[in-house]
Amino acid sequence: QVQLVESGGGLVQAGGSLRLSCAASGRTFSTLSSAWFRQARGKDREFVAGISWSGGSTYYADSVKGRFTISRDNAKNTVNLQMNSLTLEDTAVYYCAASHIPYARLITAWEYWGQGTQVTVSS
8 A cells, every 4th residue: 555645835926936745655656657646726637747666757748848847766755746937827736646557647547646735826
């Protein structure tokens, strides 16, 4: 079993940066792919960024490509999301997820979820 806990959310001005972290428990975490999703109020949850179990491969939603960077440290059981050049459209609850399926984007492919952390971008 894997448990995920997100942190680092908050209020930031447009154009600013924020770094989210996801702390995982469970010995198998380092063998799982990880990802960040987000859900804005009134909208469906959407894929943001994913990373392979080794950290060697990353992939992003077009809306965040070039602005967000996902990384992981398997020694510390953490996954991070560095978010730069934030816009109002980035306001959402951000969720960390883990899966045995590599390179997945569909929500149904992700087995483990955190409780989410709120990111609010103000003008």
